[in-house]
Amino acid sequence: MNIPLFLFRKTPPADDPEAVQRETCLLKEMKTVAGLQIYSGYSLYDYSESSDFVRKIQAARFPMAVISWQSVRATRWLLRKLREDFTEEETLMIDLSEQKSVNEILTVIQKFLDRFGDTASTETKMETETLIPSRRWYPVIDYGKCISCLECVNFCLFGVYTIDKENRSTVCRPDSCRDGCPACSRVCPAGAIIFPEYDDPVISGRMEAVSSSAPAVSQPLALQKSDSAKPELDRLIDQLEDFDL
Numbered sequence: 001m002n003i004p005l006f007l008f009r010k011t012p013p014a015d016d017p018e019a020v021q022r023e024t025c026l027l028k029e030m031k032t033v034a035g036l037q038i039y040s041g042y043s044l045y046d047y048s049e050s051s052d053f054v055r056k057i058q059a060a061r062f063p064m065a066v067i068s069w070q071s072v073r074a075t076r077w078l079l080r081k082l083r084e085d086f087t088e089e090e091t092l093m094i095d096l097s098e099q100k101s102v103n104e105i106l107t108v109i110q111k112f113l114d115r116f117g118d119t120a121s122t123e124t125k126m127e128t129e130t131l132i133p134s135r136r137w138y139p140v141i142d143y144g145k146c147i148s149c150l151e152c153v154n155f156c157l158f159g160v161y162t163i164d165k166e167n168r169s170t171v172c173r174p175d176s177c178r179d180g181c182p183a184c185s186r187v188c189p190a191g192a193i194i195f196p197e198y199d200d201p202v203i204s205g206r207m208e209a210v211s212s213s214a215p216a217v218s219q220p221l222a223l224q225k226s227d228s229a230k231p232e233l234d235r236l237i238d239q240l241e242d243f244d245l
């Protein structure tokens with residue numbers, strides 16, 4: 001049986017011709033590799049859990065390969081939310097934003113196929129998703145880091161978080177999050193809140209915070225000198241209230 005490979009392209013309107021060229025080139029080359037079942041869609045982050053494309057992800061068997069424009073950490077926790085049986089050992093995750101050439105990516109895929117693929121598979125098949133999801137913006141929790149302090153639940157004014165049966169914070173109303181607001185990632189003491197589309201590499205999950213006990217920002221607001229007399233939390237709440245109310 002062919003190995004499922006999900007390619008999550010940038011959701012239009014991405015306005016990024018270089019990215020489109022890279023996706024097109026990669027797809028063309030992957031079709032020449034035997035043993036894959038390619039599903040080409042848009043950003044995993046943007047799909048709702050009830051979408052047909054997500055059902056394909058939920059139905060696919062492991063081992064599987066996932067290529068996206070998000071950090072591997074973000075992809076891991078998005079997949080874990082969709083698949084309770086997610087297994088790190090049998091999932092190849094590639095972040096297209098890393099400076100790997102198409103040939104390097106193909107080499108990584110081929111190694112994965114050599115390890116898990118079916119040598120009897122001689123061709124690669126492809127399905128392309130044509131329905132474009134709406135762009136979304138919401139936090140993704142890394143439960144490998146979360147310490148269940150519930151700061152995020154208490155901090156968010158928009159009811160994005162709630163407490164689950166295991167007394168953990170969980171994202172219950174993702175689409176109530178304010179577009180472009182990463183405020184709760186700054187109050188999380190464990191650096192466990194990821195916004196995959198944010199351009200700070202710590203908040204997007206590409207880089208670790210300097211200290212795991214520090215907020216997940218490269219330049220904590222607490223270090224900004226212009227308003228040092230005002231407590232940091234007050235300023236974060238002010239920032240949050242300014243968002244699109």
Ligand code: SF4
Nearest residue numbers: 146147149150152188
């Ligand atoms: S603030 Fe961070 S560590 Fe605390 S519950 Fe939320 S995600 Fe977990």
Ligand code: SF4
Nearest residue numbers: 156160177178181184
């Ligand atoms: S980013 Fe802002 S609106 Fe979104 S969940 Fe965090 S605190 Fe709430």
